[in-house]
Amino acid sequence: MRVDADAGTLELTLPLRGGRPRTVTIGPDRRGRARVVVAGSPPGRRQAEALLEGVRHVLRLDEDLSPFYALAAADPELAWATTGAGRMLRSPTVFEDVVKTICTTNCSWAATERMVGALVEHLGERAPGAPAAGPAGRAFPAPAAMAAAGEGFYRETVRAGYRGRYLHELSQAVASGALDLEALSDPGLPDGEVEARLLALPGVGPYATAHVMTMLGRYGKPVLDSWTRPTYARLTGRKTVSDAAIARRFRRYGPWAGLAFWLTVTRDWA
DNA sequence: CGTCCAGGTCTAC
DNA sequence: GGTAGACCTGGACGC
Numbered sequence: 001m002r003v004d005a006d007a008g009t010l011e012l013t014l015p016l017r018g019g020r021p022r023t024v025t026i027g028p029d030r031r032g033r034a035r036v037v038v039a040g041s042p043p044g045r046r047q048a049e050a051l052l053e054g055v056r057h058v059l060r061l062d063e064d065l066s067p068f069y070a071l072a073a074a075d076p077e078l079a080w081a082t083t084g085a086g087r088m089l090r091s092p093t094v095f096e097d098v099v100k101t102i103c104t105t106n107c108s109w110a111a112t113e114r115m116v117g118a119l120v121e122h123l124g125e126r127a128p129g130a131p132a133a134g135p136a137g138r139a140f141p142a143p144a145a146m147a148a149a150g151e152g153f154y155r156e157t158v159r160a161g162y163r164g165r166y167l168h169e170l171s172q173a174v175a176s177g178a179l180d181l182e183a184l185s186d187p188g189l190p191d192g193e194v195e196a197r198l199l200a201l202p203g204v205g206p207y208a209t210a211h212v213m214t215m216l217g218r219y220g221k222p223v224l225d226s227w228t229r230p231t232y233a234r235l236t237g238r239k240t241v242s243d244a245a246i247a248r249r250f251r252r253y254g255p256w257a258g259l260a261f262w263l264t265v266t267r268d269w270a
Numbered sequence: 271c272g273t274c275c276a277g278g279t280c281t282a283c
Numbered sequence: 284g285g286t287a288g289a290c291c292t293g294g295a296c297g298c
Contacts, residue, residue, distance in 0.1 A: 101277095108276040111292065161291020166279090205279045225277040274296080283287090 001089075002136075013127050013139045014054040014092055016047065021127045021139035024051055026059070039137075040129040060087045063217060068256040072263075075252075081263050085270060088262070090215045094181040095174055096140045097215040102166055102203045104211070118158045119167075123149060146171035166203030184216060191218050214258050222246055222261035231265040 001012040009027035016022060022038055029035040036055055043051060056062055065086050072078040091097040103115040121134060123141035130137020146167060154164030173179035179201075184194050194216065198209040210221045222228070224243055233241040250257035 102279095104277050106276070106278040106290080107292065108294070110294080111276075114293090155291090159292065162279090162289095163291075203279065207278060211277085223277080226275085227277040229277095271298080272296105273298100274294105276292100276294090279290090281287105281289090283285105 013137055015139040016050055021125050023127045023137050054092055068259055071253050085263055086259055094184050095143055098212055101208045101211045102163055115158050115160050143171045143174035147175035169202045219259040220255045222258045228265050
């Protein structure tokens with residue numbers, strides 16, 4: 001995925017069931033509406049619809065944030081968000097979000113980018129017309145591709161350290177059918193059930209669980225880590241802030257507490 | 271050079 | 284149920 005802030009565009013390569021991935025660029029048209037441009041040969045009708053569905057999913061265009069906006073409007077600290085903030089980017093699949101989240105644990109953001117970049121570059125399927133080398137124009141690897149890669153790949157190429165075992169175990173479980181991560185998208189599952197299943201995954205603890213649940217649109221719990229905690233403390237003019245204090249501050253948001261917290265700590269990104 | 275730590279988790283008490 | 288210690292990696296920092 002690549003963001004061009006100047007052009008206001010987002011480029012991503014989406015996997016397609018039963019076919020090569022395709023790269024799309026999302027940007028504003030002259031009317032200020034979203035336009036999706038597919039790279040390479042024109043897609044067929046079915047493929048075009050699948051790509052649009054993928055874009056809707058990644059941008060959460062079908063998510064109804066109005067209950068959150070109603071709460072934010074009454075909060076001077078977050079009223080700014082009601083003009084359309086809060087559609088956090090997510091991955092096309094739950095598997096991809098879980099893998100990426102594991103790659104954020106106990107390391108710098110630069111290390112996360114390096115690990116994910118290596119996975120995409122070496123295992124990701126190439127969209128037609130994409131460069132033969134490099135990560136550009138490649139989809140995130142399928143579970144089977146990650147399962148087929150050996151331990152040496154995770155150690156020497158991805159340089160994932162001890163995370164390599166988690167990534168390998170996870171992808172093998174998904175590829176074999178023993179684990180269905182995509183089922184976690186089911187809105188009918190209670191939060192507690194999703195939370196328990198995520199916590200049971202290798203390399204997934206409380207932080208990663210909260211983060212993946214956020215990606216799943218379950219915003220009840222703030223994502224607390226070594227970046228969000230100090231950032232929130234700084235914003236409130238304190239040296240440190242307890243998790244309990246954060247929970248209290250955002251309790252009024254109920255099931256939207258995590259989204260309110262995230263927007264608070266990332267406000268200067270907008 | 272060594273130590274610390276970054277968008278934590280696991281295991282063993 | 285709660286808490287030390289270990290854990291890959293690489294960049295930042297102090298000496």
